[in-house]
Amino acid sequence: MTDLAPPALLPTLRGLRDRVHADVDRVTGLRAVVGRRPEIDDLLTDIDRQLERLDDVAVITLVGATGAGKSTLLNALAGRTIAEEGVDRPTTRRPTIYAPAEADVGRLLAAAAAAAPEIGVDRVAQIVRHQSPGPWAAHVLVDAPDINGLDRSHRAVVNALAQRSDVLLVVLHHQSVVEAAAVSFLDAFAERRRMVFILNRSDELTPEARAALLEQVRTLATARFAVPEAQVVALSARDARNTPGTTEWVAFRAVLDRLTREPAVRTARRLNALGGAARLARVFDAARDDVAPDLAALPDEVADGLGAIARRAGDEVSVRAELQRSDLTALLCLEVARRWDGPVGWALRTGGPTALGLGTAGLLLRRHPLAAAGAAAGALAAGRADTARRNERLADARPLTPAPLDLETWYIEALAPARLRSARLTGTPNAFALPPLATVRNRIAAAVEHAWTQVVDVNLPTLAAHPAWRLARWPLDAPVYAFLAWMLYRVGAGFVAGTYAGVDFLLNAALLLAAYLLAVRAGTRAALGRRAASLARHVAGRARSALDADAAQARSATRERVGEARAALDRLCSLPELWRAELGSG
Numbered sequence: 001m002t003d004l005a006p007p008a009l010l011p012t013l014r015g016l017r018d019r020v021h022a023d024v025d026r027v028t029g030l031r032a033v034v035g036r037r038p039e040i041d042d043l044l045t046d047i048d049r050q051l052e053r054l055d056d057v058a059v060i061t062l063v064g065a066t067g068a069g070k071s072t073l074l075n076a077l078a079g080r081t082i083a084e085e086g087v088d089r090p091t092t093r094r095p096t097i098y099a100p101a102e103a104d105v106g107r108l109l110a111a112a113a114a115a116a117p118e119i120g121v122d123r124v125a126q127i128v129r130h131q132s133p134g135p136w137a138a139h140v141l142v143d144a145p146d147i148n149g150l151d152r153s154h155r156a157v158v159n160a161l162a163q164r165s166d167v168l169l170v171v172l173h174h175q176s177v178v179e180a181a182a183v184s185f186l187d188a189f190a191e192r193r194r195m196v197f198i199l200n201r202s203d204e205l206t207p208e209a210r211a212a213l214l215e216q217v218r219t220l221a222t223a224r225f226a227v228p229e230a231q232v233v234a235l236s237a238r239d240a241r242n243t244p245g246t247t248e249w250v251a252f253r254a255v256l257d258r259l260t261r262e263p264a265v266r267t268a269r270r271l272n273a274l275g276g277a278a279r280l281a282r283v284f285d286a287a288r289d290d291v292a293p294d295l296a297a298l299p300d301e302v303a304d305g306l307g308a309i310a311r312r313a314g315d316e317v318s319v320r321a322e323l324q325r326s327d328l329t330a331l332l333c334l335e336v337a338r339r340w341d342g343p344v345g346w347a348l349r350t351g352g353p354t355a356l357g358l359g360t361a362g363l364l365l366r367r368h369p370l371a372a373a374g375a376a377a378g379a380l381a382a383g384r385a386d387t388a389r390r391n392e393r394l395a396d397a398r399p400l401t402p403a404p405l406d407l408e409t410w411y412i413e414a415l416a417p418a419r420l421r422s423a424r425l426t427g428t429p430n431a432f433a434l435p436p437l438a439t440v441r442n443r444i445a446a447a448v449e450h451a452w453t454q455v456v457d458v459n460l461p462t463l464a465a466h467p468a469w470r471l472a473r474w475p476l477d478a479p480v481y482a483f484l485a486w487m488l489y490r491v492g493a494g495f496v497a498g499t500y501a502g503v504d505f506l507l508n509a510a511l512l513l514a515a516y517l518l519a520v521r522a523g524t525r526a527a528l529g530r531r532a533a534s535l536a537r538h539v540a541g542r543a544r545s546a547l548d549a550d551a552a553q554a555r556s557a558t559r560e561r562v563g564e565a566r567a568a569l570d571r572l573c574s575l576p577e578l579w580r581a582e583l584g585s586g
Contacts, residue, residue, distance in 0.1 A: 010051070012582055012583060013583070016277075016579055017051060019571075020277075020572070020575065023572050024568075024572070026564055026565060026568040027569055029426045029428075030291055030565065031424070031426060031427055032288075036287055043192075043276055043279055046192060047273065049163060050273060056104065056107075057099075057100065058260055058265045058268075059139070059161075059164060059165040060142070060166065060168075060169060060260065061141075061142040061144055061158075061161050062143050062144060063162060063169070063171070063185070063186075064146070064147065064170055064171035064172060065146055065172070065175075067146075068200055069200040069237045070083075070171045072238055072241065073169070073198070073240075074096065074098060074141055075241060078098055078141070079244075083126075083143045094124060094125055095124075095143060096128060096142070097109075097127045098142070098143070099129060099130070100129070100130065100138055101129045101130070105127060108140070109124060111160040112125050112160055114160065115153070115157045115159065116156060116157050139265075144158040144161050144162075146158075147182055147185045155185065158185070162193065166268050166269060167194045167195070167260075168189060168195045169195075169198060170182075171198050171200050172197065172199050173199070173201045174205060190275075191274075191278050191279055192272055192279060194231075194272065195221070195225060195231065196233070196255055196256065196259070197217050197218075197220075197221050198252065199214055199217055199234040200235060200237055201236060201237075203236040204236075210234055213234075231255060233255060234248060235251075236248070270583045273579065274579055274580060277575035278575070280572065280575055281572060281573050281575040281576055284569055284575075288570075291425055294424055297421060301415075301418035301421060302418045302432075302555055302558045304414075306414070306415070306550075306551035306554050306555060307551055308410070309547075310547035312402075312410050312414075313402050313410070314543060317401075317451075317539065317544070318536075318540035320400045320401075322533075325532050325536045328455075328460065328536060329532040332531060332535070333524070333528050334348070335460060335461055335464030335465075339469065339470075342477040343480040343481075343517060344480070344520050345473075347518070348525075400448050401449075411437050418434060422434055432561040433554065443547070444547060447550065450542070451539050451542035451543040451546060452543075455538055455539045455542070476520050480513065483509075483516070
């Protein structure tokens with residue numbers, strides 16, 4: 001059998017087919033593509049069928065209206081009667097397949113049987129084998145049923161056969177040149193199949209009528225089906241049976257000979273593939289026109305929406321972090337006090353309820369020792385409980401996160417244009433990597449938690465260990481040490497002189513010392529409070545930066561998805577150029 005698929009053609013077509021399928025998959029979710037999917041699938045299936053039969057013999061199918069003379073033409077081509085001719089309409093009720101003895105016609109039979117399952121594969125076609133010489137003797141000729149009859153199964157069978165053919169011989173007569181059924185049937189195969197238009201029964205026409213009809217056929221072939229003028233011929237198959245040497249018949253045989261030579265068949269298959277690619281490109285060109293404005297606008301709308309959410313969330317975190325400043329101040333004081341060995345450090349550690357309780361205990365000590373002890377114990381317990389509650393609050397970043405209802409409102413308002421555009425493009429509001437509400441909420445919570453943890457666990461201890469606090473210790477602790485030294489001196493001097501310092505003296509001295517420590521503590525807390533405010537702003541800044549980064553990542557993902565879809569559409573719309581570059585058209 002003649003090799004009709006050179007080694008380079010098969011892998012090239014397979015590679016082109018695979019790239020087309022990959023690009024179609026990239027845009028399959030677009031509603032503009034979904035609405036055209038039946039036509040797209042038909043064209044893709046046609047490409048697959050051509051791949052299946054690249055190494056098969058050429059298939060030439062005679063199609064046309066009833067009474068056009070298809071069977072007579074097949075008999076003339078075969079040089080003997082193999083198809084029934086008659087006056088009844090339609091005469092051909094099942095295809096006649098005229099094939100070489102070694103040719104595999106299983107796919108043709110299977111296609112015809114699938115189109116008319118009620119007939120059965122064993123009765124769907126008549127097969128005539130031959131070993132006769134001739135320019136097209138190595139190929140398969142098919143006499144198909146009519147395409148304009150009342151029996152719909154005929155049209156379905158012819159369609160299935162034409163889909164597995166390389167060349168269609170469109171047989172016409174003077175009554176079927178512009179018949180709507182024939183024209184609409186051939187529309188599906190325009191560009192995808194090589195066609196030869198045959199005005200048969202020309203012996204029944206006057207020269208003027210034949211010329212006029214030929215001009216009509218040429219116009220139809222070139223304008224509607226893109227068939228070259230050279231492939232429109234007039235003849236009489238009945239005369240050719242009796243006189244094979246007529247000028248018209250010789251001209252037709254020359255056209256058919258050119259189409260059925262081995263290089264010509266390969267060229268026909270290339271051109272069929274290019275025609276299918278052109279049809280597919282036009283389908284996607286229309287789809288691209290439908291979606292191009294929305295695809296162009298979507299990334300910017302997503303960027304604007306996510307940016308607005310990030311700004312509003314950052315502002316909310318800033319406000320909420322400011323409300324946590326007192327806890328940050330208390331924690332910063334405690335961290336500084338842990339690194340401060342001295343009276344002021346002790347005052348920082350025992351401030352608040354503890355200091356108040358110990359002061360009360362000091363006032364009660366002289367007259368009510370037991371009450372003083374109870375007040376001191378209660379103050380220490382209250383201090384520990386306050387510290388535990390504060391640590392629990394500082395360990396939880398959720399109070400800094402915007403409320404779910406607020407976040408949902410921002411999401412709806414900010415991303416409404418992008419979500420509507422996405423729904424218009426794909427039927428779903430969160431296509432093209434547009435993040436859903438839950439994802440946005442989780443990203444904001446993660447950003448806030450990370451920023452808060454970083455400030456509490458890293459920035460605050462680092463600030464507490466700053467050398468400036470070590471330098472401030474001696475100036476603030478020195479007065480306490482001097483005062484205590486003075487008190488010891490007075491007590492010692494009174495002991496030597498026999499004049500003991502009274503309890504009032506000691507209480508007054510303790511109150512003075514406490515007043516100094518409270519004043520220093522208040523000043524230190526004020527200074528640390530300003531640092532805590534900067535830490536609160538740092539939380540908001542970190543969260544805002546993280547949210548901006550997340551928004552930028554989401555924008556990039558959307559742009560990437562949109563870019564992939566646009567690039568795939570561009571490639572699909574440029575299929576004729578891309579395929580012609582790889583397949584050639586000669």
